[in-house]
Amino acid sequence: MWEAGNVALTGLVTGGIYALLAVGFTLVFSVSGILNLAQGSFVTLGALVFYSLVTQAHWSLPLALLGALGILTAWAAVMEWLVIRPALGQISYTNLLMLMGGFLILYEGGAFLLWGSNPYTLPPFTGAQPVAVGGLKVPTQAFWVLGTVLVVVVGLWYGLSRTTFGKAMRACSENPMAAELMGIPVPRMVLVSFSLAAALGVLAGAVILPLTSLDFGTMADYTNQGLIAVTVGGIGNFFGSVVGGVTLGVVEQFLSVYVSSLLSTALSLVVLLLILIFRPEGILGTVRGSRLDVAERGIGRGFLAPAIDPRIGRGAALVALVGLALLPHWLQGTGLLRAVNITGIFCLAVIGLDLLTGIAGQVSLGQAGFMAIGGYTAGILAVRAHVAPWAGTLAGVALSVAVALLLGLASVRVRGMYLAISTLAFGILVESLGNGLSITNGPAGLLGIPNFSLGGYVFASETALYYLIWGLVVVALFAALNLIRSHRGRALRAMHIDQAGAEALGVNTVRYKIQAFVFSAVLASIAGSLYAFSFQYLSPAMVGSQTSLDLMTMLVVGGIGTGVGPLLGVVLLTFLPQVSQSLASFKLLAEGLMLVVFLRYLPGGLWGTVLQGVSAASWRWWRASRAWTDPTRLDKEADA
Amino acid sequence: MLTVQDVWAGYGPSTVLQGVSLTLEPGTVVALVGANGAGKSTVLKTLSGLLRPQRGRIAVDGRELTGRPPADWVRAGVAHVPEGRQVFANLTVADNLLLGAFSALARLGPRQRQERVEEVLAIFPDLGPKLGVLAGSLSGGQQQMLAIGRGLMSQPRYLLLDEPSLGLAPQVTETIFAVIGRLRDRGVGILLVEQNGRLALAVADRAHLLEKGVITVSGTGAELLANQTVVERYLGVGSPLDDGPRPQALAERLRRALGR
Ligand SMILES: Nc1ncnc2c1ncn2[C@@H]1O[C@H](COP(=O)(O)OP(=O)(O)OP(=O)(O)O)[C@@H](O)[C@H]1O
Ligand SMILES: [Mg+2]
Numbered sequence: 001m002w003e004a005g006n007v008a009l010t011g012l013v014t015g016g017i018y019a020l021l022a023v024g025f026t027l028v029f030s031v032s033g034i035l036n037l038a039q040g041s042f043v044t045l046g047a048l049v050f051y052s053l054v055t056q057a058h059w060s061l062p063l064a065l066l067g068a069l070g071i072l073t074a075w076a077a078v079m080e081w082l083v084i085r086p087a088l089g090q091i092s093y094t095n096l097l098m099l100m101g102g103f104l105i106l107y108e109g110g111a112f113l114l115w116g117s118n119p120y121t122l123p124p125f126t127g128a129q130p131v132a133v134g135g136l137k138v139p140t141q142a143f144w145v146l147g148t149v150l151v152v153v154v155g156l157w158y159g160l161s162r163t164t165f166g167k168a169m170r171a172c173s174e175n176p177m178a179a180e181l182m183g184i185p186v187p188r189m190v191l192v193s194f195s196l197a198a199a200l201g202v203l204a205g206a207v208i209l210p211l212t213s214l215d216f217g218t219m220a221d222y223t224n225q226g227l228i229a230v231t232v233g234g235i236g237n238f239f240g241s242v243v244g245g246v247t248l249g250v251v252e253q254f255l256s257v258y259v260s261s262l263l264s265t266a267l268s269l270v271v272l273l274l275i276l277i278f279r280p281e282g283i284l285g286t287v288r289g290s291r292l293d294v295a296e297r298g299i300g301r302g303f304l305a306p307a308i309d310p311r312i313g314r315g316a317a318l319v320a321l322v323g324l325a326l327l328p329h330w331l332q333g334t335g336l337l338r339a340v341n342i343t344g345i346f347c348l349a350v351i352g353l354d355l356l357t358g359i360a361g362q363v364s365l366g367q368a369g370f371m372a373i374g375g376y377t378a379g380i381l382a383v384r385a386h387v388a389p390w391a392g393t394l395a396g397v398a399l400s401v402a403v404a405l406l407l408g409l410a411s412v413r414v415r416g417m418y419l420a421i422s423t424l425a426f427g428i429l430v431e432s433l434g435n436g437l438s439i440t441n442g443p444a445g446l447l448g449i450p451n452f453s454l455g456g457y458v459f460a461s462e463t464a465l466y467y468l469i470w471g472l473v474v475v476a477l478f479a480a481l482n483l484i485r486s487h488r489g490r491a492l493r494a495m496h497i498d499q500a501g502a503e504a505l506g507v508n509t510v511r512y513k514i515q516a517f518v519f520s521a522v523l524a525s526i527a528g529s530l531y532a533f534s535f536q537y538l539s540p541a542m543v544g545s546q547t548s549l550d551l552m553t554m555l556v557v558g559g560i561g562t563g564v565g566p567l568l569g570v571v572l573l574t575f576l577p578q579v580s581q582s583l584a585s586f587k588l589l590a591e592g593l594m595l596v597v598f599l600r601y602l603p604g605g606l607w608g609t610v611l612q613g614v615s616a617a618s619w620r621w622w623r624a625s626r627a628w629t630d631p632t633r634l635d636k637e638a639d640a
Numbered sequence: 641m642l643t644v645q646d647v648w649a650g651y652g653p654s655t656v657l658q659g660v661s662l663t664l665e666p667g668t669v670v671a672l673v674g675a676n677g678a679g680k681s682t683v684l685k686t687l688s689g690l691l692r693p694q695r696g697r698i699a700v701d702g703r704e705l706t707g708r709p710p711a712d713w714v715r716a717g718v719a720h721v722p723e724g725r726q727v728f729a730n731l732t733v734a735d736n737l738l739l740g741a742f743s744a745l746a747r748l749g750p751r752q753r754q755e756r757v758e759e760v761l762a763i764f765p766d767l768g769p770k771l772g773v774l775a776g777s778l779s780g781g782q783q784q785m786l787a788i789g790r791g792l793m794s795q796p797r798y799l800l801l802d803e804p805s806l807g808l809a810p811q812v813t814e815t816i817f818a819v820i821g822r823l824r825d826r827g828v829g830i831l832l833v834e835q836n837g838r839l840a841l842a843v844a845d846r847a848h849l850l851e852k853g854v855i856t857v858s859g860t861g862a863e864l865l866a867n868q869t870v871v872e873r874y875l876g877v878g879s880p881l882d883d884g885p886r887p888q889a890l891a892e893r894l895r896r897a898l899g900r
Contacts, residue, residue, distance in 0.1 A: 167735050171728045178726040183714035183743030
């Protein structure tokens with residue numbers, strides 16, 4: 001009995017933190033329409049800054065809290081002013097979402113450099129002895145957490161519903177244009193919402209620190225939990241967010257104590273997916289304005305890369321092919337071939353992602369989930385049932401296709417931001433299954449996976465693997481480029497720009513979307529299988545949610561929607577860290593920074609920027625052959 | 641006086657307005673008519689700070705406001721009631737009204753806020769019983785009244801109305817035109833954009849025909865109504881929809897409502 005009470009109490013404390021996170025999401029979203037994926041960072045950052053001020057600067061607790069609040073709210077405001085505000089209305093919604101993901105990675109990388117990978121904790125604020133309430137043993141810190149949550153929630157509720165300032169803030173979220181006309185300074189309100197959300201994170205981080213231990217890796221977890229909570233409650237719904245957070249905390253706690261902690265994460269994610277698909281406004285949400293269906297608006301229609309003259313393209317492709325064929329010969333003895341192979345594996349996954357996100361405009365934050373499905377299916381079949389690797393790979397592909405069909409179907413109902421959350425949840429779900437199931441051998445990873453083999457031939461040497469992997473990359477790239485240039489590719493682009501419009505033109509968006517999902521999943525799945533075979537080992541972290549974000553970064557840095565470009569991103573972000581260990585520790589920070597900088601200033605990525613430079617110098621080339629990137633082509637075809 | 645001098649404006653790289661000039665005197669009604677897409681709403685957007693002109697100057701009572709954010713325009717006494725109502729659907733009617741006075745709220749005590757709301761209710765008594773309900777649950781006509789009422793809360797000296805009668809029943813249109821007349825008599829300058837060109841011209845002191853971002857014909861309302869070009873290009877001769885007996889009768893009643 002009292003045990004259940006203790007479980008409930010722990011759940012309530014965690015739920016309180018989730019509630020603060022969810023409210024942070026809701027605040028920013030309702031004022032600006034932005035899903036702030038960096039929200040979870042502020043919990044961890046708040047806790048770490050608080051920790052340092054207390055233990056290193058020897059400030060008193062209240063002073064340290066004020067200090068952390070000051071530093072991080074100011075930081076959030078500056079980022080809003082410097083990066084996010086100018087980006088609003090300039091870059092597409094898809095890119096905005098990825099930009100926020102970039103901030104998450106950036107903060108992770110920054111915290112890793114500043115605080116290392118050690119987890120930190122503090123003693124309770126007051127009295128280390130738990131207080132007995134009836135038969136319950138309540139840690140004193142729990143009072144601090146619950147008290148803070150209560151004060152913040154009541155205060156915010158009052159502020160938003162009773163004060164003019166709060167009403168003005170809500171007006172911004174309802175109709176920014178009309179709000180501007182009332183003389184409400186909308187940009188300033190957005191800035192305030194970001195700062196306020198950061199403050200909520202800092203408060204949560206500071207009060208929870210004594211009850212847990214935090215390191216840079218917890219940022220993504222908090223973002224994920226906050227997202228689940230806010231989606232359950234209804235994004236943009238204040239009370240829904242609070243209730244969603246508390247419910248999630250309590251349910252999770254009961255499930256993990258009485259059933260299993262694996263099931264608790266997996267179950268909450270399954271529930272989330274169901275809610276997203278069938279009730280995207282949340283359990284408590286009421287359908288609200290147009291924000292619910294975030295379609296791509298006309299703004300910043302994404303980057304249109306100038307196309308290359310086919311003759312030059314063919315020539316370059318030929319040179320590249322010859323180069324690829326000779327590369328192992330050149331690299332003989334350098335030991336670099338392994339890094340080249342891993343790069344190739346990621347190229348496969350990114351080619352698919354580019355078609356899905358870059359061309360069809362469906363953000364996927366969980367693409368590594370398909371790598372995990374492919375890798376684990378093939379790996380487990382090979383290790384436990386001695387199934388031939390090629391057959392295991394195909395089995396993985398089959399499973400991935402089945403899941404992609406499901407996700408694709410979901411994407412018919414769920415769009416924009418909600419789709420992004422769904423894919424994120426899918427990726428975490430797969431990761432949590434990888435960690436929790438015994439068949440995968442949990443976090444320790446699956447050992448003893450054989451080499452890839454086909455018929456009697458075993459791909460044991462790196463050179464053999466090289467030709468296998470890069471052969472597949474060439475085939476996949478060829479298929480993707482053909483698809484992009486075909487009629488189907490134009491339909492996908494049209495869908496990206498304006499789904500309703502594309503439908504009105506008779507584009508079967510459902511079919512194309514699902515096809516894009518399946519294509520990308522097949523490639524990711526094969527990549528995952530090859531990953532497992534080439535390492536002869538697979539762990540959930542290798543194909544977890546961080547890997548999904550990595551894939552996204554490679555895509556953006558290389559040049560989203562440019563077909564060939566993303567491969568540059570892979571080379572930059574896979575090959576270099578593989579080669580140099582000292583670069584590896586800066587990887588996260590650099591990745592986040594690049595994601596932010598490219599999305600904000602160079603939406604064409606490396607490839608697009610280079611192409612633009614080249615085409616500016618010799619615009620005659622592409623003028624003659626604007627092929628598939630000519631936006632007016634659609635109209636011309638519709639006219640024909 | 642609100643003066644617009646050679647304003648060029650557009651969205652992104654495209655230019656919609658190509659050198660628009662006009663003036664709005666206090667206590668007058670100026671009508672802006674033109675086909676769909678001519679740029680009428682764009683004119684209003686540049687006059688309320690929503691859209692920054694690419695070229696040209698706009699001054700309110702001698703103070704240049706070109707390029708300033710909308711808040712400055714509201715404070716200078718310009719209120720823009722946008723096309724399509726745009727009320728805050730999930731806020732109550734009372735809160736919608738209150739936010740209309742946002743730029744002045746810091747200066748207003750609870751008493752004065754109350755007074756302003758009452759003034760608006762005197763103009764639109766229909767809103768009285770609805771103060772506590774969510775604006776989204778009002779009927780279209782009531783929402784339009786709320787939108788105008790919200791605009792009046794800042795006690796503007798210049799009121800920009802974008803298609804106030806769109807989709808409204810004749811009686812409601814009549815109410816709104818009566819309000820326009822009263823505001824004009826109180827010295828408010830009104831820039832009126834109307835789908836129903838005949839109605840707008842009938843009540844306007846001055847009128848401009850906007851075609852593809854350029855003012856092509858200007859004159860008094862009556863002059864434009866009689867102008868061959870305007871009738872042919874815009875009002876449409878012999879169009880059965882425009883020349884029915886009902887609009888004529890309505891225009892007559894409206895003229896009377898305005899006291900002319
Ligand atoms: N937000 C916008 N972004 C891009 N172009 C716009 C935008 N708003 C209007 N336009 C374009 O500007 C031109 C003028 O539009 P505007 O809304 O001013 O016309 P209008 O005269 O008010 O028409 P209506 O009578 O239909 O309201 C149109 O060609 C329109 O396509
Ligand atoms: Mg208009």
